[in-house]
Amino acid sequence: MDIAKKIDHTMLKAEAGKDSILRYCEEAKANHFASVCVNTSYVPLVAKALSGSGVKTCCVVGFPLGAMSTKAKAFEAKQAVADGADEVDMVIQIGALKDKDYDYVREDIKAVVEASKPAIVKVIIETCLLTKEEIKKASALSEEAGADFVKTSTGFSTGGATVEDVKLMKESVSDKMQIKASGGIRSREFAEELLAAGADRLGVGNGLLLL
Template sequence: MNISHFIDYSIVAPSTTEHEIIDHCYNAKKNGNYAVTLNSCYVPLAKQLLAGSEIKICATVGFPFGFADTKTKIFEAKTAINDGANEIDMAINLGYLKSRNYVSVLKDIFEVKRAIGDVPLKATIEISELTKNEIIKVCEICMDAQVDFIKTSSGFAKGGATLTAVKIIKKTVKNRIKIIASDGIDDYETILKYIEMGADLVGTNANVMQVNKTQQARNSKIFKQYIENLEKKDNPNSNTDIITSKTTELNN
């Protein structure tokens, strides 16, 4: 399975340099990732670097803690779009959610979505800070606010995505909102697990390369032949020769 198009390739560390953005966009183009997610100040640079590609540019808004007021988030989002962003990744206001001020949570998200129109909005909900019931509640709010994606984590909290959280989100939103499992996912096998669980995209800052399926198939074929030859041989000395021969093949 080609996982490249499922990867939202993120680089949002506070110390991110221009040189790192250049390398990041180069890797995204080389791997054919779905999008690059970065802080809004680097949107113009990313637009230049990714010109001619289908890779989306996603700008962060209210990151990482979501405490900026709604007007500030709207201004930041609109500026990023004018600079070339194709998507907006907005951190929700966890303080409002924890206060059970659900009206303010909804208003904050909905006003940003309304301001950016058809531009996809990703709502980062920070699952490591939430109980199961809070995850369900914020998912319901996101559906009412008409967001396009729910993202599990910003990368700045105490924990990242979990399979359990993705399962809860998927059960709640079904197919109404897409899911981004983000943070703490940095290898091919783990990405596959999240996709199989229901994630539509996986957010990672790791340069995950596609697994070489041709080499895997070759090694499997060699091992199968090795087993078949062992079964045909009754002479232990012959078995030793086969083991030595096949081990040499696998190592080449």
């Protein structure tokens, strides 16, 4: 299995500087990773560094809590795409989901999907904070809102991807939707388990560990 093409090589630490981001870009190009995923302020730098390489520029929006206003998330997404982002990983409003305010959650995602066109949108639902029913509902709402992927985790909360959660997400959406597993993926063995469970993409803090 060519696992490299499924890896989003991810650097989202607050203290990450320009040299660290550029190193990730070089590693991604050398190993043909799917993308480099960064905070939005680094999108112009990454887009330029990856230009012509076939490696996508990915960014996170409303990160890591998802509790920003919908307009703020949509604005951040639109600016990121204008700056060169090919993919946008947004965080849902987790409190609204728990309140069963499903219209809010759906419209929040939809606003980012619309603002991000033509970029791909992945919806981070933060599975470690959700019940099984909430995981299923969040996955379904992501599809209803027009997103391309549903994603397990930010990697900044109480837990990351699990095989069980990936399977549950896969069962909750149609074949049109893809799944991204992220958070705590530090071995090839675990990565292969997640892919076998239905993950299409892997968000990894150090993609080199999986090669």
